[in-house]
Amino acid sequence: MTAPAFIFDWVPAENNGRYLLEGFVINLEVAFVSLIAAMAFGLLLALLRLSRNRLVSFAAGLWVDVFRNLPLVLLILFLTVLLKPVREAWENAAPDFLPESFQSGLVVGALAALILYNSAVLAEIMRAGILSLPRGQAEAASALGLTYAQSMRLVILPQGLRRMVPATVSQLITLNKDTTLVSLIAFQDVMRRGRSVVANAGNPFTGSKVEAPILEVFLFIGLLFIVVNLLLSRLSRRLEIREQKRSGTKLQRVEGLEDQIT
Amino acid sequence: MPIAFVDILTDNFGEWSSGFWVTVRLVIGSFVIAMVVGTFVAALRIAPNVWLQRLGGVYVEFFRNIPLLVLLFIVFLGLRDQGIRIDAWTAAILSLGLYTAAYIAEALRSGVFAVPKGQIEASLSLGFTYSQTLRRIVLPQAFRTVISPIGSLVIAMIKNSAIIGASIIALGDLLKVGRILNSRTFQAFPSFFWAAVGYLILTIAVTIAIRRLETRYAIRR
Numbered sequence: 001m002t003a004p005a006f007i008f009d010w011v012p013a014e015n016n017g018r019y020l021l022e023g024f025v026i027n028l029e030v031a032f033v034s035l036i037a038a039m040a041f042g043l044l045l046a047l048l049r050l051s052r053n054r055l056v057s058f059a060a061g062l063w064v065d066v067f068r069n070l071p072l073v074l075l076i077l078f079l080t081v082l083l084k085p086v087r088e089a090w091e092n093a094a095p096d097f098l099p100e101s102f103q104s105g106l107v108v109g110a111l112a113a114l115i116l117y118n119s120a121v122l123a124e125i126m127r128a129g130i131l132s133l134p135r136g137q138a139e140a141a142s143a144l145g146l147t148y149a150q151s152m153r154l155v156i157l158p159q160g161l162r163r164m165v166p167a168t169v170s171q172l173i174t175l176n177k178d179t180t181l182v183s184l185i186a187f188q189d190v191m192r193r194g195r196s197v198v199a200n201a202g203n204p205f206t207g208s209k210v211e212a213p214i215l216e217v218f219l220f221i222g223l224l225f226i227v228v229n230l231l232l233s234r235l236s237r238r239l240e241i242r243e244q245k246r247s248g249t250k251l252q253r254v255e256g257l258e259d260q261i262t
Numbered sequence: 263m264p265i266a267f268v269d270i271l272t273d274n275f276g277e278w279s280s281g282f283w284v285t286v287r288l289v290i291g292s293f294v295i296a297m298v299v300g301t302f303v304a305a306l307r308i309a310p311n312v313w314l315q316r317l318g319g320v321y322v323e324f325f326r327n328i329p330l331l332v333l334l335f336i337v338f339l340g341l342r343d344q345g346i347r348i349d350a351w352t353a354a355i356l357s358l359g360l361y362t363a364a365y366i367a368e369a370l371r372s373g374v375f376a377v378p379k380g381q382i383e384a385s386l387s388l389g390f391t392y393s394q395t396l397r398r399i400v401l402p403q404a405f406r407t408v409i410s411p412i413g414s415l416v417i418a419m420i421k422n423s424a425i426i427g428a429s430i431i432a433l434g435d436l437l438k439v440g441r442i443l444n445s446r447t448f449q450a451f452p453s454f455f456w457a458a459v460g461y462l463i464l465t466i467a468v469t470i471a472i473r474r475l476e477t478r479y480a481i482r483r
Contacts, residue, residue, distance in 0.1 A: 066462065069417065069421070069461070069462055069465040069466070070421070070458055070461055070462065071420075071421040071422070071423075071424030071425070071437065071461055072421065073424045073425050073428045073437065074424050074428075074437050074440070074454065074457060074458060074461065077428065077437070077440075077441065077454070078450070078454040078458070081444065081450040081454070082450055082451065082454075173327065176329075177327075177328070177329035177330070178329070179329075180329040180331040180332060181331060181425065181428075183331070184331075184428050184429060191331065191332070191335075194335075213340070213343055213344065214335070214339045214340045214343040215336060215339075215340030215341065215343055215344055216340075218332050218335040218336045218339070218340055219336060219340070221332055222328040222329070222332040222333070222336065225327060225328055225329055225332065226323070226324065226327040226328055229326075229327035230323060230327055233327075
């Protein structure tokens, strides 16, 4: 055994670096698709939870609380098993223009779980954003004769959603990290690719001569995430400051939400 | 509920409850590490020396932005590959603890900043040293303002502990038990359902406990 020295000479060799980077792009794609869908679904849940109908708001609240409090990885494994028929149907029906990884049936369980979990989290963020507005806004809107739907669309949502931008970007950071969990259902993401880089290392049968220690491979993958997530958190801070300048007031951050993490 | 559905739990209750306690122990162990390391890192972040602050900042940014699964691979597989053997429990608790410590540090730091500056100045002018001020004046108050964020972090730890069970480190936690039951009985829905119930029991219990603590001790600012 040699002393642990970091060489990273396996990165340029045999296209390993490129192979991992392409895998990382798959993770980012999964995160992006999930975020868009989860935002739409989350907004719906937030509105249902704020509904004046008691039953609707209770049901939406229960739904949100259950899915927010379950481990994401449990949902991924669970839905992958549960949605087996959908998975098979998707494998036959997936259009060719999609990236290869999105044509695999495994993407169904992965996306379903990521969207379910994140829509519950985002619903809470959106609800907090809406509730943080002064009550007078809604009262003024209805005094001006706007209907409930109009006041939501024209007055409440544009202001409330703006306040949740920083929290949403932080959620995207979490989401990026969470995409690694799809490797547990054998979805070919950057983690799986990392494992195969390790397995091929120094293997005479695959023709690879450069050894890639597990430690280095996963540090490399970790650094990819750290770089992208750091850029995102800078972006979030900058958006916040710009918003403060534009409105001339201190933007109220929607804070105190669990699940900023995970 | 059909009988078979409940049977999955009652027939395997021993396994289920042992999985439940593994998860509880994982969370408690990691929480202790997270609090100790997190307090230390928070102290670095607010230290009077710029280089110490940067060191704390690097810790926080590293552990907050790296996926927990990658961290587990590094600690468990990567170090073992380099000849450093860490047993599964230590690796699991260390990874989850160090990961959460970064969030605890940030929560504590914001709690410290919530303590009015005048108190620190007053304490220093009374002749307390920097570390005395921190220990006697600032931290006791900071801990009380951050009860609710730390509670959220415990809930996140409960959820994150499932990643340990699902990945390489098989300690037989709740999720692992759910998967074992699924592969043995071929009843996916009840198997995972009962694992999910276990997690919900834990997260709801913590939510209630935190709410109690908050009404008793929290300082709202």
